[in-house]
Amino acid sequence: MFNDKQIFAAPLAGVTDRPFRRIIREFAPNAPIVTEMISCHSLVGGHKNCLRNFDRYDDEGAVGAQIFGADVALMADAARILQDAGAKWIDINMGCPVPKVATRAGAGAFLMRDHRLAGAIMDAVVRAVQIPVSVKTRLGWDDNHKDWRDLINIAADCGVRFAALHGRTRAQLYLGPAVWPDVHGTPIPIIANGDVRGADDLARAADLGYGGVMVGRAMLGRPWIIGQLSGGSAPANVGSVVLRHLEYALEYYGARTAVPMFRKHAAWYSAGMQNSADFRIRVNQMTDADELRAAIGKFWGCDLTA
Numbered sequence: 421m422f423n424d425k426q427i428f429a430a431p432l433a434g435v436t437d438r439p440f441r442r443i444i445r446e447f448a449p450n451a452p453i454v455t456e457m458i459s460c461h462s463l464v465g466g467h468k469n470c471l472r473n474f475d476r477y478d479d480e481g482a483v484g485a486q487i488f489g490a491d492v493a494l495m496a497d498a499a500r501i502l503q504d505a506g507a508k509w510i511d512i513n514m515g516c517p518v519p520k521v522a523t524r525a526g527a528g529a530f531l532m533r534d535h536r537l538a539g540a541i542m543d544a545v546v547r548a549v550q551i552p553v554s555v556k557t558r559l560g561w562d563d564n565h566k567d568w569r570d571l572i573n574i575a576a577d578c579g580v581r582f583a584a585l586h587g588r589t590r591a592q593l594y595l596g597p598a599v600w601p602d603v604h605g606t607p608i609p610i611i612a613n614g615d616v617r618g619a620d621d622l623a624r625a626a627d628l629g630y631g632g633v634m635v636g637r638a639m640l641g642r643p644w645i646i647g648q649l650s651g652g653s654a655p656a657n658v659g660s661v662v663l664r665h666l667e668y669a670l671e672y673y674g675a676r677t678a679v680p681m682f683r684k685h686a687a688w689y690s691a692g693m694q695n696s697a698d699f700r701i702r703v704n705q706m707t708d709a710d711e712l713r714a715a716i717g718k719f720w721g722c723d724l725t726a
Contacts, residue, residue, distance in 0.1 A: 424450045425452065427646055428454065436453065439671075444639070447655075450650075460495045484507060485507035485511065496547070512554070513556055514571070515556050547579075557583060562589050572607070576607035602629055616633045640688040659722040666709075
């Protein structure tokens, strides 16, 4: 069906940062992973308050860096910076539906409404780098404008190597089930995205002509799912994974930022477990790294001295 190089980890804003990618990589050594989206303005401007502007990817394996923006020259410059930082490919965000990106910034999903600008950006980025370029998009702006095939054809003409297609329109945001169209006959490989959760989804994507799948929200609290879908197994001790993830976050962000940021991960990891509601309430009040570490250890029964 699909091998371990065809099961992608999707870019998730505020989630697929370097600490989270390290956890994914432990369970899926060969999986292609896409970074959370990076603003071309912030990256080229070297904004110091955004750590991902300074990430290096040399030691991360198959990692693609996703950029968003509406300025053709800045998108090309951003692609060059990320290539120099060790990204294995550049992904252009043409599907983010949130208003601050898709309407106010004229980027993300807005590029589905302006194919001329989308083509200019894709052409400039492809020409700017020597590594592959992909795009991530949606079915269209709304039910009356499902013109994803037109955008894919433009992408192919610009030299884009492959595309990820989220099975919803921009108007749907993340509501309702994802619907994947048949993609047989497209000029470049298409990766199915949206509601990928299990082996049945992989089989369905293959039948519809997709070249792989991209897992998004199913990773929340289960970063090992990428490895599971390619034949691996879940961890025997989830608590040890949570603690390791916390340590990576503390190392990357520092305690002041990492502790409040990690609360959402603790909630996702604990979802569905006995007493998880009480655990989340307590964790959401914590500001101290040692206190959070101890709470995680107690909840999952981990020996913090081992």
